[in-house]
Amino acid sequence: MGRPRAQRHKRLTQNQRFAIVRKRAEGVPIEDLAREFGVTTRSIFYTLKADQTLKLDARVRSIRVWDVRHYSHRETGRDDDCPESCDMRLGISSTQEEPGWQRTTPRAAPQWGLPSRRCASSNWRRGVGVEWEDHEGNHGYEWVAY
Template identity: 35%
Template structure:
């Protein structure tokens, strides 16, 4: 069985059709969040602290459909993202505001052509 393939880009990783008009805003509304690590845990002892590690990237589409990644943070994740409840920006002496969290996830959000919000989250 042979599968037909087509060429949809101009070699510069952009669409070979003009999608810069407002009717294609739904394409540019797509954002992909890669939460490669979001870890928070309490370290007690001499240096009581809420230790956090994070590596978050966000990908989005440009005017002509070119996709690119840039650095981001847990703070920039959409409100619909689940699993980081208790992530804190401050530490308390007893660790009461520092729940153990470990998260890896891909989160995709978009607005459809009518402006409706949609998302999908896949944890791994």
């Protein structure tokens, strides 16, 4: 007979960690966060400490991730046909809303994400773009093609 094993603690997902940091910044008490996420107050403190170390939420108010899995607007050679096709998703995380993904369209994409939507023989794009806005209203973005 050995010692009883300690109960294993619940692991927080990355989205839950972001939500904890955001809600704490809005003034929600640590005890309330612990109850809401089903963890100890120590887990909340560790999550907040890790965020301070990484400076994830100190200045960023919103992040939008444009996942362009496929975009094309090409001439097909038949009767001047030029279909536009895409598989795009938009991930949003901000201080006002829960993080999440949704399907999106080329019309909703920023100019830096789809620089040209005109019909051409080589108009295709694939990649991930991230845009952000900080608490002072400064805006930035980065595009990575793959």
